[in-house]
Amino acid sequence: MKSNHKSGTAFMKEKNKRCVLRCVKEKGPISRSEVADQLQLSKPTVSALVEELLQENWLKEVGPGSAGLAGGRKPIQLLFNSRAAHVIGIDMGGTKVRAGICDLDGQLLAADEFPTQTQKKSLLKALKQNVENLLNQASLNPDDILGMGIGAPGMTDTERGVVIDAPSLNWTQYPLKKEAEALFPWPVMVDNDVNVAVLGEQWLGAAKGMDHVVLISIGTGVGCGMLINGQLYRGATWAAGEIGYMVTDMAKARCADLPPPHEGYGFLEQYVGGAGIVQSMKQELKDQPESLFPNHFSAKDVFQKAKDGDRAAGKVLDEVIDHIGFAAANMISIINPEVVLLGGGISRSADWFLPRIQKTIQDFAPVSAPVLPTALRENLGVVGAVSLVLRETESVLKEL
Incomplete structure (x- = not known):
């Protein structure tokens, strides 16, 4: 029973922590007391969770904010730190591969592309070189990357990370996730390119x-x-x-x-x-x-x-x-x-x-x-692949 109580307490804390982060992300700049009012949580609970999120770099303080009608000290405002981590999105097509690095708000920091057919036999090695160039352009290190999403042009088993069939790349039962994670030092998630695209449009595009x-x-x-x-x-x-x-x-x-x-x-x-x-x-x-x-x-x-x-x-x-x-x-x-x-x-x-x-x-x-x-045009696949990672990754960002 004691163990279950601890487990339940930890679950509620994690749930509340995500709620606080989501609240600040959607409504920031916002004060701690305003977060407490919005979520109907106690101010001490919100303050403790905010301190954890500040230490983990998910939030940042700005301010002070505006004073109330009664005057007095202006409260410190909270903002979501969209640069707390970064995500790489890959739009892998039969004609070209487009890669980009985004922050957690989907802002594109660097992007580039190369033709698929000339690199067909060593596609992932070409992608590795491309991504390294993008990291340099954005002044980022591998440790700054939360994960990589890849949209593949064919039926894709997302659980196994296997491209079942991609005629334009001559791939059948290709273990894309496994092959990519052997080259890159971060988690890789793969899905069909059009699935990835609709996620991007829902996140930041015409279907927001x-x-x-x-x-x-x-x-x-x-x-x-x-x-x-x-x-x-x-x-x-x-x-x-x-x-x-x-x-x-x-x-x-x-x-x-x-x-x-x-x-x-x-x-x-x-x-x-x-x-x-x-x-x-x-x-x-x-x-x-x-x-x-x-x-x-x-x-x-x-x-x-x-x-x-x-x-x-x-x-x-x-x-x-x-x-x-x-x-x-x-x-x-x-x-x-x-x-x-x-x-x-x-x-x-x-x-x-x-x-x-x-x-x-x-x-x-x-x-x-x-x-x-x-709405997202040439960067649709990149932003969608970033959205895939943010939706699926096991972190405090889960379910944001």
């Missing part, structure tokens, strides 16, 4: 504070991250969100004349992924030779040509936008989110086609939801 969010990322491939009741939904075998395999046109899916999907890519990706858009454009150009396209072009070029009034490009993208609209309507019908976010390279042209997607949703989904481009 929301609990029900769908993020559809369209680039080389197509992926989807989902927050349900504020938590990532990963599925029974870590395959939730693989909407690149979603069928958005049954007739075409059953058509024997169409080429089969590339290995590792699904029906939707064949039409809205970057390679699929280029392939559709090439097919269209065979029938419309008057269209002025360069010999080598990308999906980005197709969008620009369509905006400039090219009829062939416009026809191709009409179909692309229809597929995206039906995919979004399907996800809204299943998840009933507060918002649908569009990320990846396609999000740069979102303002041009979002009204059409919204119209498709209104026509085919039982309820509506706003569709917005992601």
Whole structure:
């Protein structure tokens, strides 16, 4: 019984300590007495917990604050110390790897990127050199790092830290966490890159504070991250969100004349992924030779040509936008989110086609939801990977 009492006391102290830290983080600058009033804790309890947090460098004192109506000594104010530790976020894509160091508020202190394909056989060694350069840029030491988060472009078993399948990197059952922790002196956490992205948007982006969010990322491939009741939904075998395999046109899916999907890519990706858009454009150009396209072009070029009034490009993208609209309507019908976010390279042209997607949703989904481009842009994966660490790490920051 005595042991249980001690255990219960320790649990309550830790819980109250986190509450104090969260209160200061959200409402600071704030005095000790104001924290006590906010949390309905005794002033001696709050003072003792604040002293511990000050010694551990999670809080800092500023001030004094403003005097009360009765005058008297102005209370010292408390602030969350966002530089108490730092987190490294890695956005590992099939085209490039972007790495960054953030403080605990998500402020980016240093960032850099390098091409994936030229470093494919020694990707983690290249990443190690990149991270060392970033530490130097930010004037930080390894001891200043709380952990590292990595978003990987494929199905990822987060419990084992294993990338089950990442076609763009030719990874199958790759033990990314184990390999990374052999090179770096801090904990490493890994997840699917789109899962990581939706965490970043919930923390600091277009879905800030929301609990029900769908993020559809369209680039080389197509992926989807989902927050349900504020938590990532990963599925029974870590395959939730693989909407690149979603069928958005049954007739075409059953058509024997169409080429089969590339290995590792699904029906939707064949039409809205970057390679699929280029392939559709090439097919269209065979029938419309008057269209002025360069010999080598990308999906980005197709969008620009369509905006400039090219009829062939416009026809191709009409179909692309229809597929995206039906995919979004399907996800809204299943998840009933507060918002649908569009990320990846396609999000740069979102303002041009979002009204059409919204119209498709209104026509085919039982309820509506706003569709917005992601807000964090090129640093979305980095900030999301940092958020992953802060959500999962076993420290006083847990559940902040």
